[in-house]
Amino acid sequence: MTITIEVSRLGLLYDKSAKALDDVTFRLEGGKIYGLLGRNGSGKTSLLSILASFQQQTSGEVRIDGEAPYENERIVNQVCFIQENGYLSESFKVRDVIKLASDCWPNWDADYADRLLNQFELPAKKQIMALSRGMKSALGVTIGLASRAPITIFDEAYLGMDAPSRYYFYEELLKDYMEHPRTIILSTHLIEEVSDLFEEVLILDKGKLVLQEEADKLRSRGSAIIGPADAVDQFAEGLTILSEQKLGGTKSITVFGELGAEREKRATADGLTIGPVSLQDLFVHLTRKGIGSDERKHG
Numbered sequence: 001m002t003i004t005i006e007v008s009r010l011g012l013l014y015d016k017s018a019k020a021l022d023d024v025t026f027r028l029e030g031g032k033i034y035g036l037l038g039r040n041g042s043g044k045t046s047l048l049s050i051l052a053s054f055q056q057q058t059s060g061e062v063r064i065d066g067e068a069p070y071e072n073e074r075i076v077n078q079v080c081f082i083q084e085n086g087y088l089s090e091s092f093k094v095r096d097v098i099k100l101a102s103d104c105w106p107n108w109d110a111d112y113a114d115r116l117l118n119q120f121e122l123p124a125k126k127q128i129m130a131l132s133r134g135m136k137s138a139l140g141v142t143i144g145l146a147s148r149a150p151i152t153i154f155d156e157a158y159l160g161m162d163a164p165s166r167y168y169f170y171e172e173l174l175k176d177y178m179e180h181p182r183t184i185i186l187s188t189h190l191i192e193e194v195s196d197l198f199e200e201v202l203i204l205d206k207g208k209l210v211l212q213e214e215a216d217k218l219r220s221r222g223s224a225i226i227g228p229a230d231a232v233d234q235f236a237e238g239l240t241i242l243s244e245q246k247l248g249g250t251k252s253i254t255v256f257g258e259l260g261a262e263r264e265k266r267a268t269a270d271g272l273t274i275g276p277v278s279l280q281d282l283f284v285h286l287t288r289k290g291i292g293s294d295e296r297k298h299g
């Protein structure tokens with residue numbers, strides 16, 4: 001099931017001095033895996049917690065499936081919001097939490113939850129307080145996946161998990177999403193690890209939405225160029241250089257912006273190799289201090 005999320009001129013003030021969210025507007029058609037990126041304190045959790053009805057905005061509107069989500073029973077159980085360690089009562093046992101979750105989300109798949117608990121080696125009788133940080137994260141991830149909620153949000157929910165568990169989660173997420181298409185929003189600082197999953201990317205910076213773009217299109221706005229140093233320098237004239245490295249007579253640079261067919265043709269003639277740039281490198285560039293909004297939009 002695909003549910004549209006519409007956010008219009010959203011603002012959030014925790015106190016009068018600082019805007020956690022400032023005039024944020026976007027629309028998610030749904031049925032995709034979205035990456036929500038932003039530096040520390042950029043407003044990701046604030047935004048996601050409003051979408052999940054955990055708190056109310058100060059200004060602006062949110063519509064999920066056409067309705068305001070806050071204290072809206074019909075919408076609340078369509079959204080599963082998983083935060084690292086965010087919602088678990090420490091004295092509960094794993095099986096109590098699973099039972100609660102199964103009551104919350106109408107699409108809950110109990111067999112799938114059991115399989116995931118097994119895979120993550122989470123003992124049903126253990127109390128939450130006796131779980132390690134990684135095990136708590138794995139429990140959150142289990143709930144998020146098994147909820148099969150039409151909108152499932154993972155807010156840094158897998159940070160505590162070790163690398164094999166995280167990779168298992170990424171694989172499982174993709175497999176389950178293909179079998180049961182729904183809207184997934186992943187907020188993460190582990191961009192390199194997760195970016196292949198993203199179909200669309202949103203970037204927040206200091207409470208403002210600075211970019212919403214298809215992941216492939218965003219990737220195409222950056223390029224890595226390698227070749228003889230002189231030729232690379234000539235090629236780079238007028239482009240925004242994100243990073244550069246020189247080894248002997250060879251130079252490699254990463255650049256931001258459309259290259260254009262003419263420049264690409266010249267590059268090949270000059271013996272330069274053009275390759276892709278990671279989303280992480282582009283993110284670092286787009287959220288670095290002093291980047292103007294025109295550059296974000298037009299490259």
Ligand SMILES: Nc1ncnc2c1ncn2[C@@H]1O[C@H](COP(=O)(O)OP(=O)(O)OP(=O)(O)O)[C@@H](O)[C@H]1O
Nearest residue numbers: 014015018020038039040041042043044045046047
């Ligand atoms: N409960 C709160 N009371 C006051 N200010 C808050 C509260 N929660 C968040 N903030 C402030 O709101 C801003 C956005 O915080 P938020 O947690 O949404 O950012 P984030 O992008 O999720 O950050 P991180 O990546 O570090 O988790 C920050 O300036 C933060 O200090």
